[in-house]
Amino acid sequence: MTAPGYDAAFLDVPVPLPVAGRVVRELTYVHFTVLLDPARRLAVATGVNVDGAALRDLDRSDDWRLDPRVDAGEQAGADLYAGNDLDRGHLVRRSDPVWGGPAEAEQAERDTFAYPNAAPQAGLFNQSRELWLGLEDHVLTYADTHDAKLSVFTAPVLGADDPPYRGVGIPRLFWKVAAWAARPAPGAEPVLAATAYVLDQTPQLDDIDLETERALLAGEPPPLGPYRTYQVPVADVAALTGLDLGSLVAADRLPGAASVGTRERWVELGSLSEIRM
Structure with missing residues (x-):
């Protein structure tokens, strides 16, 4: 199952993987890498190279499985998602690494169904979730004037107060940073450009703690509310996650995103046309 994984030299400017600053298992797949936090059993970061000009349209394999390179107790598997309405949300999208030769693309598609590339998400499907799923396509279209290539980093925010369920803390927030080479x-000479996003699946309840306690006592997953998607400063993603995002912070295309601030700077998105590039 050896694969080269994420390539930091994929774009015309170098973009290394985020640095976690904690114990992780680095798992390489075809065109992407997962940094798995074995204590939380979820990814702290993923990185994928997307070649928009060479993408292939393949049937969905849908064969979720544990990664045999790490202990089963270090990854959240089928037991977390059984008998409830939690979705196995892809971190690296199924379509993103599916490019190159036929065998290469087919293996990449299958690789996205490894459990380290999943995180629990609310089953409720709404407009904001559709927007979240379409972010890479939108940025690819923007970058198409250059070389139609992206490097994308995604993961849940592993908060200390995430409500526990079946031995796994259920993330409230997810983050994504898309990077491309732009030419002024x-x-x-190409320069690095980046935009960052946060998806919030926190329940819209008056008393989250009380509702979470009731759900846990009943053996149910914590309540997860409607999705809200934001464009945020890359620096805020670094602050939320504790990750070192290197040159991505300075490459941010969101106006006024030079320093870390409050969530008042976050731009809630109602459509892809509202993204600031």
């Missing part, structure tokens, strides 16, 4: 003018 024809013939100019």
Whole structure:
């Protein structure tokens, strides 16, 4: 199951994987890498290279499985999702690494169904979740004037207060950073550009703690409310996660995103057209 994984030199400017600053299992797959936190049993970061000009449309394999390279107790598997309305949410989207030769693309598609590439998400499907799923496509379209390539980083925010369920803390927030090589003018040297997003699945309840306690006592997953998607400063993702995002922070395309601030700076998105590039 050896694969080269995420390539930091994929774009015309180097973009290393985030640095976790904690114990992780680095799991490489075809065109992407998962940094698995064995204590939380979920990914602290993922990185995928997306070649928009070479993507292939393949049937969905849908064969979720544990990764044999790490202990079963270090990854959240089928037991977490059985008998409830939690979705196995792909972190690296199923379609993103599916490019290259036929065998390469088919293996990449299958690789996205490894449990380290999943995290529990609310089963409720709404407009904001559709928006979240379409972010990479939108950024690819924008980057198409250059080389139609992206490097994308995604994971849940592993908060200390995430409500526990079946031995796994259920994340309230997810983050994504998309990066591409931009050229300020024809013939100019490429520069790194990036945008960042947060998906919030916190329940919209008056008393979250009380409702969470009731759910846990009943053997149910914590209540997860409607999705809300935000464009946020890359620096805020680094602050939320504790990850070192390196040059991505300075490459942020969100106006006024130079320093870490409050959530008042977050831009709630109602459609892809509202993204600031």
